[in-house]
Amino acid sequence: xxxxxxxxxxxxxxxxxxxxxxxxxxxxxxxxxxxxxxxxxxxxxxxxxxxxxxxxxxxxxxxxxxxxxxxxxxxxxxxxxxxxxxxxxxxxxxxxxxxxxxxxxxxxxxxxxxxxxxxxxxxxxxxxxxxxxxxxxxxxxxxxxxxxxxxxxxxxxxxxxxxxxxxxxxxxxxxxxxxxxxxxxxxxxxxxxxxxxxxxxxxxxxxxxxxxxxxxxxxxxxxxxxxxxxxxxxxxxxxxxxxxxxxxxxxxxxxxxxxxxxxxxxxxxxxxxxxx
Amino acid sequence: xxxxxxxxxxxxxxxxxxxxxxxxxxxxxxxxxxxxxxxxxxxxxxxxxxxxxxxxxxxxxxxxxxxxxxxxxxxxxxxxxxxxxxxxxxxxxxxxxxxxxxxxxxxxxxxxxxxxxxxxxxxxxx
Numbered sequence: 001x002x003x004x005x006x007x008x009x010x011x012x013x014x015x016x017x018x019x020x021x022x023x024x025x026x027x028x029x030x031x032x033x034x035x036x037x038x039x040x041x042x043x044x045x046x047x048x049x050x051x052x053x054x055x056x057x058x059x060x061x062x063x064x065x066x067x068x069x070x071x072x073x074x075x076x077x078x079x080x081x082x083x084x085x086x087x088x089x090x091x092x093x094x095x096x097x098x099x100x101x102x103x104x105x106x107x108x109x110x111x112x113x114x115x116x117x118x119x120x121x122x123x124x125x126x127x128x129x130x131x132x133x134x135x136x137x138x139x140x141x142x143x144x145x146x147x148x149x150x151x152x153x154x155x156x157x158x159x160x161x162x163x164x165x166x167x168x169x170x171x172x173x174x175x176x177x178x179x180x181x182x183x184x185x186x187x188x189x190x191x192x193x194x195x196x197x198x199x200x201x202x203x204x205x206x207x208x209x210x211x212x213x214x215x216x217x218x219x220x221x222x223x224x225x226x227x228x229x230x231x232x233x234x235x236x237x238x239x240x241x242x243x244x245x246x247x248x249x250x251x252x253x254x255x256x257x258x259x260x261x262x263x264x265x266x267x268x269x270x271x272x273x274x275x276x
Numbered sequence: 277x278x279x280x281x282x283x284x285x286x287x288x289x290x291x292x293x294x295x296x297x298x299x300x301x302x303x304x305x306x307x308x309x310x311x312x313x314x315x316x317x318x319x320x321x322x323x324x325x326x327x328x329x330x331x332x333x334x335x336x337x338x339x340x341x342x343x344x345x346x347x348x349x350x351x352x353x354x355x356x357x358x359x360x361x362x363x364x365x366x367x368x369x370x371x372x373x374x375x376x377x378x379x380x381x382x383x384x385x386x387x388x389x390x391x392x393x394x395x396x397x398x399x400x401x402x
Contacts, residue, residue, distance in 0.1 A: 005303035011293040020287045027332035029351045034331065038357050039350040046339050046348075054337040054356040059363060077371030081378045147320045161338065166367055255367070262374040267380060 013210075050241040051159045056147040065224045067247075068208050071254050075205050078258040082198070085270035099125050099132065125184065140182035147175040155252045159241065165251030173253065173259025183257065185268055185275030195265070195273060197257045204254025208247050215243075287326055291346065293320035307390045311376045318369040321360045327356030 012065040024031035041058055049067040059067055099106045106125070155168030180188040212223040222225035227241025234242065267275045293315065297320060300313025337356040339348065387395050 002303045005299060009295045012298065012310070013291055016291045016294070017288065020284050020291075023284060023287060024328075026283060026286045026327065027330050029334070030329045031328065033328045034355040035348075038329075038355045041356060042337065042350050042353050043348050046345075052339040052341075054339065054353070055359050058356055058360045062381070063360060066364065070367055074371050075369055077374050078376050084375075162336070162392045166363060223279045231291065237366075258371075262378075266377055266381065270386075272393055 004019055048210065048240070049244065050237045052158055053161065053164075053246060055162075056158045057163045058246070060247050061225065064212075067251070068205075068212065068223070071205050071251050074258050075101035075201055075254055078198075078201055078261040080263045081262050084231060085265045086272075087270045097125050124186070136182055140178055141170075145181055147178070148172060151163050151175065155248060156245075158248050159245070165248035166255055167225065168248075169252035169255030170259060172256040173263075176256075176260050177263050180263065180267070180275055185264070185272070188260075189264075189272065190276075192260060197260050201254055202259065203259060204250045204252070207250030207253070209249070210242060211246055226227060287324070290320050290324040290327070293317075293323070305392050307380050307392065310392075311373065311380065314376070315369065315373060318365070318372075322365055322369075325358045325362050325365075329358035331355065 024033075039061065045057045046052055047055045049057045049061050051222075074103050091166055097106055151168045151171035153168075154163040154171060156166060158164035158168070176188055176192055181190070211225075211228075214231075215227040216222050218230070220226040225240040227239075228243050229239035231238045231241055232239055264272060296318030297313045300316065301310050304310055304313065331351060331354050334352055334354045337353045337359070340354070350399055360380070372392060383395065384390055387398050389398075
């Protein structure tokens with residue numbers, strides 16, 4: 001079976017390499033990909049939208065309809081993970097582990113004890129091999145606000161430097177996942193409850209579609225941002241720039257909430273009591 | 277014919293990555309290794325598209341301040357379209373990875389194993 005797979009793969013590879021006879025050479029400015037629509041985007045992006053970053057202008061303005069459905073796809077992935085994995089019954093796990101803070105001793109509590117033990121000197125740990133590492137916890141606690149600040153910077157500067165909604169949203173989600181990994185899942189859930197990040201995911205998609213709907217209600221096409229210029233009291237060019245910014249904020253919120261949601265559902269197998 | 281193929285060595289790298297991902301998806305037994313093969317395949321496709329937009333001697337597609345108001349020379353900036361399309365592709369690949377891992381967790385809970393031949397045997401026995 002594996003030898004057959006190897007032969008098939010090598011044959012496909014040779015066929016694909018033979019197909020590269022027709023491909024344009026690497027780095028050719030006159031390749032077919034760079035000749036039809038792309039010069040128009042490069043030339044007209046600043047004077048039509050006021051955004052120097054051509055990639056953000058094309059993503060959120062010229063091809064904004066596509067990006068809206070992409071945000072819907074990532075929201076759908078979060079919802080699918082939730083429906084597949086989430087269990088709400090409070091059947092307790094086989095054993096719970098508690099660590100005594102002063103001596104490092106770990107006790108196991110068997111499943112016949114239903115309620116959560118609330119002892120002062122014990123902390124609940126997730127797995128047997130979790131080390132008690134003060135350096136790790138302290139460094140992560142110091143670094144997480146700076147990571148979030150950097151993520152907000154990446155979202156806000158999508159107009160002038162590489163960045164935008166998706167990149168900043170992923171960094172924001174990663175900062176919460178860092179909190180869940182370095183401490184435990186319950187500390188992250190105390191700061192960002194499940195209902196909140198599930199609703200935020202939908203709110204992000206709604207901001208995007210809502211901006212499009214506002215443009216329709218004002219008499220223009222769907223996602224035609226120059227309709228926002230009487231609302232924001234600016235010229236049509238700057239209204240497109242602000243429309244791109246609002247849409248990127250919506251995308252960032254949706255992506256952050258989905259990253260946290262998928263991580264929660266996967267790492268705790270749907271039960272939301274212990275993480276990795 | 278060979279002088280047309282050999283200078284385009286960048287396409288060889290992407291085809292090699294694609295074939296590695298395809299081989300992992302077809303022939304590996306473990307479900308997680310198949311998922312990783314799918315991810316390698318997606319990465320190769322993303323690299324291939326991004327390399328189609330490269331131009332020799334050109335810089336990233338962000339118009340500098342000094343150039344903003346004159347005539348913009350198209351050959352000085354790389355093609356932004358493949359980058360935009362690949363942003364969508366990266367997000368979709370992350371979404372697919374999340375759903376695939378959730379399905380793998382459900383399969384493990386149901387059958388107790390992640391090896392494909394053992395799962396097929398258990399399905400036949402039911």
